[in-house]
Amino acid sequence: MAKSSNTIFFCKECGYESSKWSGFCPACSTPNSMVEAPKAGSGRGRLNSGNPLSQARPVSLSEIQNENQTRFSTGFEELDRVLGGGLLPGSLVLTGGDPGIGKSTLLLQMCRHMALSGRKVLYVSGEESLSQLKLRAVRLGEFEGDLRFLCETDMDRILEILKEEVPAVAVIDSIQTMAAQSAASAPGSVTQVRECTNMILNTAKSLGISVFIVGHVTKDGAVAGPKLLEHMVDTVLYFEGDRHASYRILRGVKNRFGASGEIAVFEMLGSGLKEIPNPSAYMLSGRPENASGSVISCIMEGTRPLLLEVQALLAPSAYGQGRRTATGVDHNRVALLLAVLEKRLSLGLSDFDAFVNVTGGLKLSDPALDLAVVMALYSSHKNKSVPDNLMVFGEVGLSGEVRSVQLAKERVQEAARLGFTACLLPKSSLSADLNARGMKLIGVSSIQEAVSIL
Ligand code: TYD
Numbered sequence: 001m002a003k004s005s006n007t008i009f010f011c012k013e014c015g016y017e018s019s020k021w022s023g024f025c026p027a028c029s030t031p032n033s034m035v036e037a038p039k040a041g042s043g044r045g046r047l048n049s050g051n052p053l054s055q056a057r058p059v060s061l062s063e064i065q066n067e068n069q070t071r072f073s074t075g076f077e078e079l080d081r082v083l084g085g086g087l088l089p090g091s092l093v094l095t096g097g098d099p100g101i102g103k104s105t106l107l108l109q110m111c112r113h114m115a116l117s118g119r120k121v122l123y124v125s126g127e128e129s130l131s132q133l134k135l136r137a138v139r140l141g142e143f144e145g146d147l148r149f150l151c152e153t154d155m156d157r158i159l160e161i162l163k164e165e166v167p168a169v170a171v172i173d174s175i176q177t178m179a180a181q182s183a184a185s186a187p188g189s190v191t192q193v194r195e196c197t198n199m200i201l202n203t204a205k206s207l208g209i210s211v212f213i214v215g216h217v218t219k220d221g222a223v224a225g226p227k228l229l230e231h232m233v234d235t236v237l238y239f240e241g242d243r244h245a246s247y248r249i250l251r252g253v254k255n256r257f258g259a260s261g262e263i264a265v266f267e268m269l270g271s272g273l274k275e276i277p278n279p280s281a282y283m284l285s286g287r288p289e290n291a292s293g294s295v296i297s298c299i300m301e302g303t304r305p306l307l308l309e310v311q312a313l314l315a316p317s318a319y320g321q322g323r324r325t326a327t328g329v330d331h332n333r334v335a336l337l338l339a340v341l342e343k344r345l346s347l348g349l350s351d352f353d354a355f356v357n358v359t360g361g362l363k364l365s366d367p368a369l370d371l372a373v374v375m376a377l378y379s380s381h382k383n384k385s386v387p388d389n390l391m392v393f394g395e396v397g398l399s400g401e402v403r404s405v406q407l408a409k410e411r412v413q414e415a416a417r418l419g420f421t422a423c424l425l426p427k428s429s430l431s432a433d434l435n436a437r438g439m440k441l442i443g444v445s446s447i448q449e450a451v452s453i454l
């Protein structure tokens with residue numbers, strides 16, 4: 001197929017550019033994600049004209065004036081923490097997530113708070129009508145102060161209004177519905193999404209407006225995903241969680257003004273989102289007592305320790321070959337840990353079905369969960385329960401050794417805070433400063449030692 005030279009191929013997911021089409025993206029390996037779009041020729045020149053950096057010259061550090069930029073609160077303490085201690089004027093924040101997860105609700109609640117505390121706020125929606133916005137707003141409480149709404153999808157008009165009004169904070173919900181005249185393609189296409197974000201970026205930075213951009217995560221739909229924009233914005237937040245469960249996790253994936261990897265946990269109620277300041281207690285609520293196959297472990301999300309329950313069930317298989325099913329933890333990791341258990345503890349597990357589940361619907365990759373998975377499997381196999389007041393963490397190696405993990409102190413402290421009185425942990429993580437009041441620390445160096453406490 002001969003292609004004219006004034007078009008180029010983009011990956012809808014990550015924005016990778018190529019002059020040739022291919023069946024999957026060479027950069028992120030997503031199949032069928034390459035789409036054809038016009039080369040950004042005429043549009044590009046215009047983009048730079050408004051850029052204050054185009055006349056730049058080199059300066060030394062001492063010449064740089066630190067305008068005293070004070071961060072301000074979004075009204076959610078947890079969100080402030082994910083942002084690195086509040087919102088900086090002029091910063092661009094991308095909020096991604098599946099449709100219906102609660103992005104618009106979170107941002108509207110944030111706008112409400114900031115208007116209440118005396119800031120000028122503009123909420124631009126390209127998805128909902130004014131009456132739909134009002135329906136949502138009445139569920140969230142009283143609104144006061146300078147918060148105004150605009151239903152518009154024309155980017156040029158939005159920028160005009162931003163320049164006229166100069167709000168302190170603006171929300172663009174969502175970037176995939178916006179269209180700029182200069183990019184001659186459909187809303188939601190790679191070219192449009194990039195062009196619109198670039199236009200917002202220039203305006204927001206020059207006027208000092210903090211902008212929240214909403215981006216839908218799409219599986220393989222016709223619109224470009226928010227990944228494409230990650231390198232253009234200052235901060236990237238992803239809203240995750242099971243749409244059917246009530247809690248939501250907001251994860252900071254990138255942050256130019258603070259630590260990334262921080263999370264905030266929210267609960268979706270009838271009157272909007274409520275932050276959960278104590279997520280460990282929330283995750284552990286309703287756990288069974290004295291049940292075999294249930295073990296409490298601690299993972300780290302950014303700097304935040306989170307206690308959760310690992311459940312395992314080993315049941316004789318109906319068909320000779322045992323099935324392995326894992327939810328929340330990597331399937332291959334579970335297979336590996338089962339093999340280690342079989343080999344090092346001489347257990348015959350091949351004709352058992354094994355199910356491992358981390359409650360709460362989280363997807364975890366912290367290796368500190370290994371020892372808890374091993375203990376849960378063993379406890380289910382022997383039908384002996386793990387003591388209720390015991391918290392377990394540690395990485396397990398192929399020879400059955402228990403290896404140290406980072407931030408052991410934070411994990412032990414979190415367990416002590418929630419009333420646990422004993423901790424099973426890698427021997428190599430034991431140190432003098434670990435001692436939390438009233439906490440019994442059991443250091444082990446192999447899984448044989450670990451299971452012997454049962
Ligand atoms: P929404 O913020 O519209 O999601 P997004 O903008 O990410 O697409 O949230 C929609 C869901 O949240 C919807 O299923 C209804 C629910 N919801 C509540 O449970 N309570 C509330 O107070 C509100 C406003 C929404």
Ligand code: MG
Nearest residue numbers: 103104127173
């Ligand atoms: Mg929405």
